[in-house]
Amino acid sequence: MNAPAGTTLSERAARVAAIAAVHADDVDAKSRFPREAVDAMRLERLLSIQISGGLGGEDATVSDVAEICSLIGQSCASAAMVFAMHHIKLSSLVSHGSESDWHLAFMRRVVDDQLLLASATTEGGIGGNLRNSICAIEVNGADCHLQKDATVISYGEYADAILITSRANAEAASTDQVMTVFAKDQYTLERTQVWDTLGMRGTCSDGYLFKGDAPAMQILPKPFAEIAAQSMLATSHLLWSAVWYGIAVNAMARAQSFVRAAARKSPGAPPPGALRLAEASSLLQLLKSNIIAGLREFEAAKADHDRLSSIGFAVAMNNVKIGSSETILTIINHAMLVCGILGYKNGTPYSLGRHLRDAHSAQLMISNDRILGNTSNLLLVHKQDTSLMG
Numbered sequence: 001m002n003a004p005a006g007t008t009l010s011e012r013a014a015r016v017a018a019i020a021a022v023h024a025d026d027v028d029a030k031s032r033f034p035r036e037a038v039d040a041m042r043l044e045r046l047l048s049i050q051i052s053g054g055l056g057g058e059d060a061t062v063s064d065v066a067e068i069c070s071l072i073g074q075s076c077a078s079a080a081m082v083f084a085m086h087h088i089k090l091s092s093l094v095s096h097g098s099e100s101d102w103h104l105a106f107m108r109r110v111v112d113d114q115l116l117l118a119s120a121t122t123e124g125g126i127g128g129n130l131r132n133s134i135c136a137i138e139v140n141g142a143d144c145h146l147q148k149d150a151t152v153i154s155y156g157e158y159a160d161a162i163l164i165t166s167r168a169n170a171e172a173a174s175t176d177q178v179m180t181v182f183a184k185d186q187y188t189l190e191r192t193q194v195w196d197t198l199g200m201r202g203t204c205s206d207g208y209l210f211k212g213d214a215p216a217m218q219i220l221p222k223p224f225a226e227i228a229a230q231s232m233l234a235t236s237h238l239l240w241s242a243v244w245y246g247i248a249v250n251a252m253a254r255a256q257s258f259v260r261a262a263a264r265k266s267p268g269a270p271p272p273g274a275l276r277l278a279e280a281s282s283l284l285q286l287l288k289s290n291i292i293a294g295l296r297e298f299e300a301a302k303a304d305h306d307r308l309s310s311i312g313f314a315v316a317m318n319n320v321k322i323g324s325s326e327t328i329l330t331i332i333n334h335a336m337l338v339c340g341i342l343g344y345k346n347g348t349p350y351s352l353g354r355h356l357r358d359a360h361s362a363q364l365m366i367s368n369d370r371i372l373g374n375t376s377n378l379l380l381v382h383k384q385d386t387s388l389m390g
Contacts, residue, residue, distance in 0.1 A: 004044060009060065012044040013068040021075035027202035028078070028354050031195065033158050034202045037072070037079035042114040046083070048107075050090050055104065056111035062091070062235055063295045066242035073246020074253075077358040078202025080246055082116075084239035085154055085203075088232060089117040089163045092179065095231040096222040103220065106161075106181060118159035120210060124149035128366050131228060132174040136167035137219065144216040146180065147209070151193060154205040160184050164210060165224055177224035180214070187212035199357030230308050234298050234317045236366075241291045241324035244362050248331045251355045252277075252284050255335035258342065258350050273338035280334035287327045294320035311382040318375045325362035332356050 004012060020037035027034045041047055050065060051057025065087045073080035090110065097103030109115060121130040135148040146166055156162065161183045168178045193207030220227065255277055262271035297316050301308040332355050336343045339350040346353055 009046075009049065009058075009064055009068060010071065012046060013071040016040040016044055016046065016068075016079075017072045017075040020072055020079040024076035024079070025354065027076060028199075028357075031197075031201040031204070033155060033204045034076055034079035034082060035158075037076060038082060038116065038158070041083060042116075045114060047086060047090075047114045047116060048111040050087055050094055051107050051111055052094070055107050057107070062238060062298055066239055066291065066295055069239050069242035070246040070249065073243040074250040075246075076202070077243060077247050077354075078200055080243040081200055081203050081240075082155055084243050085119060086117050088235045088239055089119050091231045091235040092163060092220070092227050093117075093181070096220055096227050100217070100221050102215070102217045103181065106183075106218075113160070115160035116155070116158065118153055118156050118162045120148060120150040120153045120156070120162050120164035120208075122150060122152045124151050124207075126174075127151070129370070130165065130232075130366070131177070131225070133165055133167045133177050134174065136170045136172060137178060137180060139169070139216045139219075142216055144180065144214055144219060146182075146212045149192070149207075150210045151207040152195075152205045153189070153208050153210070154203045156189055156206060156208055157204065162187065162210070162212075164212070168223075175225065178219050179224045179227055180212075180219045182212040182214050182218065186214040198360060199354070200361045226309075229314065233314070234301075237317045237321035237324075238291065238294050238298060240362070240365060241287075241294070241320055244324050244328040244359060245287055245291055247355050247359055248284055248287060248328045251332045251335040251352055252280055254343070254350045254352060255280060255338040258339045273340070276334045276338045280331050280338070283327055283331045283334070287324060287331065290320055290323045290327070311378050312385060315375055315378050315382060315384070318371050318378075321366075321371060322368055322375075325368060328359045328362055329356075332359050 016037055019040045020034060023034060023036045046068065049058040049060035053059045069080050069084045072083055093103055093107055122128050123134055125134050126132045138145045148164060148166060161181055163179055163181055165177050165179050167174060168176050188211050189208040191206050192209055195205045259271050259274050259277050301313050307313055332352060336352050339352060342348045342350040343352040345351060
């Protein structure tokens with residue numbers, strides 16, 4: 001089946017966003033999967049846009065995907081984050097699975113059936129340090145087996161396949177990892193932790209004991225170190241940032257509506273909060289510029305293998321995530337001050353509680369302290385690029 005005829009990606013995303021907006025508060029209140037929004041993504045065939053046209057996809061760029069993340073993020077952060085995390089996993093397949101017949105066929109399945117992909121990189125004993133694994137995949141002839149204590153698998157119960165990391169074998173070092181694709185009928189999930197959180201409640205990121213058996217050809221042919229450095233980390237920072245930008249845009253819109261309503265009530269007098277609104281506008285532009293610069297850097301680096309694997313590229317992507325995750329909270333705090341008690345209360349046109357709670361996840365996915373520690377080590381051997389046009 002082809003993409004919906006006569007409509008752009010943005011128009012298709014807008015229809016998804018409209019559906020997501022209707023259910024966003026209920027998704028948050030009940031900590032439930034945003035099924036309506038994900039069904040709409042499938043209907044609009046947005047889950048396969050990143051796959052090449054030769055396999056039935058639409059050759060969408062990471063910038064295209066980021067724009068959709070931001071549009072859906074303005075309506076429901078949980079739905080947008082599900083879309084972002086799916087495409088982060090898909091980027092690994094697109095970038096590193098093209099030399100494998102099995103993975104090429106699987107991408108065709110993603111196109112045909114609009115499969116939803118989940119990620120299992122966290123693990124009991126190492127937390128969110130995705131570049132380390134305790135579990136090891138067992139390869140026996142043509143088959144493989146994996147058992148993993150996955151402390152977080154976002155929307156794992158609702159996914160059609162899981163891309164999961166492990167050590168390459170029982171003797172491998174913790175950093176010698178592979179990523180394997182397991183389809184839904186090839187694994188079992190035993191829930192070990194319940195996702196009852198402050199925000200991003202609809203991502204349903206429960207913890208599970210994962211047990212999977214599949215043909216060994218489903219292990220991606222490239223080492224996970226290469227996958228992480230060249231696709232997964234960069235797309236994570238960029239697409240997450242796009243979701244956060246969407247949250248900030250909607251918070252800004254609510255604050256602007258509040259100030260306009262106040263101005264109509266008192267013509268000629270600057271409304272309280274107008275200056276805060278102007279400050280928030282400046283910060284929103286800064287956030288947008290940060291993400292756009294990161295997307296341009298990534299698109300340029302994809303054409304240059306050395307640049308994609310360079311220390312400078314890693315530093316740049318880390319900085320995008322740090323800057324975005326810190327700026328969004330300041331913007332929403334400004335919006336809260338503008339809207340006052342009506343922003344603080346639930347159920348008003350200016351309510352910002354969900355925005356604020358969702359945004360607090362930004363500095364924790366992956367921990368900013370972990371990223372800053374990584375960047376500080378990189379800067380010991382890397383000279384910061386100071387060119388304005390570099």
